[in-house]
Amino acid sequence: MPAAIHPPRVAVVGAGAFGGNHLRVLSEMPEAALVAAIEPDPARAASVAERYRIPVLPSVDAALSADLTLHAAIVAVPTVHHCAVASQLLAAGIDCLVEKPLAASLPEADQLIALARRHARILQPGHLERFNPAVLAMQSDLRGPMFFEAHRLSVFTPRSLDVDVVLDLMIHDLDVVLRFAASPVRDLRAVGLPILSGKVDIANVRVEFDSGCVANFTASRVSTERVRKLRYFEPGRYVSIDYARRDALVIAVDQNFQLEAAMRAGAAEDFVHGLPGLHFDKPTIAPGEPLRLELESFLRSVHTRCQPAVTATEGRQALELALSIQQQMADHAQRAGLAS
Ligand SMILES: NC(=O)c1ccc[n+]([C@@H]2O[C@H](COP(=O)([O-])OP(=O)(O)OC[C@H]3O[C@@H](n4cnc5c(N)ncnc54)[C@H](O)[C@@H]3O)[C@@H](O)[C@H]2O)c1
Structure with missing residues (x-):
C-alpha cells in the first residue's frame, strides 16, 4: 500500500x-x-x-x-x-x-x-495474549525458564463450540510458552474429556522441550471460576503472570542465602513473618488494552509493510502443537476406553 x-x-x-x-x-x-x-x-x-x-x-x-x-x-x-x-x-x-x-x-x-x-x-x-502488557514486560526479561504451569479456566458459554478447548482456549498459552521456552517440542502427554459440548472441554497437557524445559497446561471451559495464569520458574526466580489482571509477581531468591546457616543463626522465627532469602517484586507494567495493542501493531505492519509482531509461521507452530495435543488426547481416550 x-x-x-x-x-x-x-x-x-x-x-x-x-x-x-x-x-x-x-x-x-x-x-x-x-x-x-x-x-x-x-x-x-x-x-x-x-x-x-x-x-x-x-x-x-x-x-x-x-x-x-x-x-x-x-x-x-x-x-x-x-x-x-x-x-x-x-x-x-x-x-x-x-x-x-x-x-x-x-x-x-x-x-x-x-x-x-x-x-x-x-x-x-x-x-x-502476546499483547498483554504483563506478557510484553516479562518477555523482555526472560532468564531461561525451565518449568511452566499454565491455567486457563472459563465458565461455560455456548460459543466457539466448532472447536475443542485446546483450539479455543489453550492455544493462547501454547503460543506464549512456545515463545518463552524458545526450544523445539520433544515430547508430550495429554488427556482431555468432553463434558458438555461433545468436544473436549477440559484438558491437561505436559510438554517437554529439547532444552529440558517442561510445561504443564490446564484448560477448561466448564469451570466454576475464571482463571488466566501463567507461572514459570527460572534459575533463581519464580514469575507469576495474571493475564486477567495484566500484572506479574516476581519472587527472586537471594543467591547468597543459605537455609541451614540461617536456621543455625536462629532465623527460624523469621519464617513466621515471611520467607527470608526471598525478594518479592511487582514490576511496573505500562497499562494497555491487549486488543488495542494488537490492532495497533497489525495496522503498523499494514502501513509500513514490515513483518507482523506475531507471524503467521508462529501461528502455524501453535496450531501444530495444538493438533498434536488433540492426537495425544484421542490416543489416551482410546487406551482408557473413553473413546465413543
Ligand atoms: N483472541 C481472543 O481472545 C478470542 C476470544 C474469543 C474468540 N476468538 C476467536 O474469534 C473467532 C470468532 O469467535 P466468536 O466467539 O466471536 O464467535 P461468534 O459465533 O460469536 O461470532 C462469529 C460470527 O461470524 C459470523 N460468520 C460466520 N460465517 C461467516 C462468514 N463466512 N462471513 C462473515 N461472517 C460469518 C457469524 O454469523 C457470527 O456472527 C473465533 O476464531 C475465535 O477463536 C478469539
Whole structure:
C-alpha cells in the first residue's frame, strides 16, 4: 500500500462476540478507518450498521463487489471458516488479521501462508495474549525458564463450540510458552474429556522441550471460576503472570542465602513473618488494552509493510502443537476406553 493511504480502510468480518470487540476498538482508533463489516446474520448486521453507521455486507463476495477499497480486514468468523474467508481476502489483495487459531488444520494454515506470500499481504494470527502488557514486560526479561504451569479456566458459554478447548482456549498459552521456552517440542502427554459440548472441554497437557524445559497446561471451559495464569520458574526466580489482571509477581531468591546457616543463626522465627532469602517484586507494567495493542501493531505492519509482531509461521507452530495435543488426547481416550 502506498504510504499516502493512511489510515488504512478496514473491515471486520464476523460481528459475533469477538468481532464485536474488534469493531468497538477499531471505531475508537485514529490509526484505522473502519469502513464496513461483513456479517450474514441479519439481526447482528442491523445492530452493527446502526451502532457504527457503516455498511454491513452479508458475505465476502458482496463486500468485494461493493466499491469499498478495502486495505485490511479482521477475520473473526468461527475457526472452521477462517481459511475460506481469509483466502478470499488475501487473494483480493487485502491484509488480514485472522483470529486465533490461524486455521483449523495445517494444510489450511499452509494455504493461507502461501497466499499471503504470493500476494505480498500481511497475515497476522490473533494471538492476543502476546499483547498483554504483563506478557510484553516479562518477555523482555526472560532468564531461561525451565518449568511452566499454565491455567486457563472459563465458565461455560455456548460459543466457539466448532472447536475443542485446546483450539479455543489453550492455544493462547501454547503460543506464549512456545515463545518463552524458545526450544523445539520433544515430547508430550495429554488427556482431555468432553463434558458438555461433545468436544473436549477440559484438558491437561505436559510438554517437554529439547532444552529440558517442561510445561504443564490446564484448560477448561466448564469451570466454576475464571482463571488466566501463567507461572514459570527460572534459575533463581519464580514469575507469576495474571493475564486477567495484566500484572506479574516476581519472587527472586537471594543467591547468597543459605537455609541451614540461617536456621543455625536462629532465623527460624523469621519464617513466621515471611520467607527470608526471598525478594518479592511487582514490576511496573505500562497499562494497555491487549486488543488495542494488537490492532495497533497489525495496522503498523499494514502501513509500513514490515513483518507482523506475531507471524503467521508462529501461528502455524501453535496450531501444530495444538493438533498434536488433540492426537495425544484421542490416543489416551482410546487406551482408557473413553473413546465413543
Ligand atoms: N483472541 C481472543 O481472545 C478470542 C476470544 C474469543 C474468540 N476468538 C476467536 O474469534 C473467532 C470468532 O469467535 P466468536 O466467539 O466471536 O464467535 P461468534 O459465533 O460469536 O461470532 C462469529 C460470527 O461470524 C459470523 N460468520 C460466520 N460465517 C461467516 C462468514 N463466512 N462471513 C462473515 N461472517 C460469518 C457469524 O454469523 C457470527 O456472527 C473465533 O476464531 C475465535 O477463536 C478469539
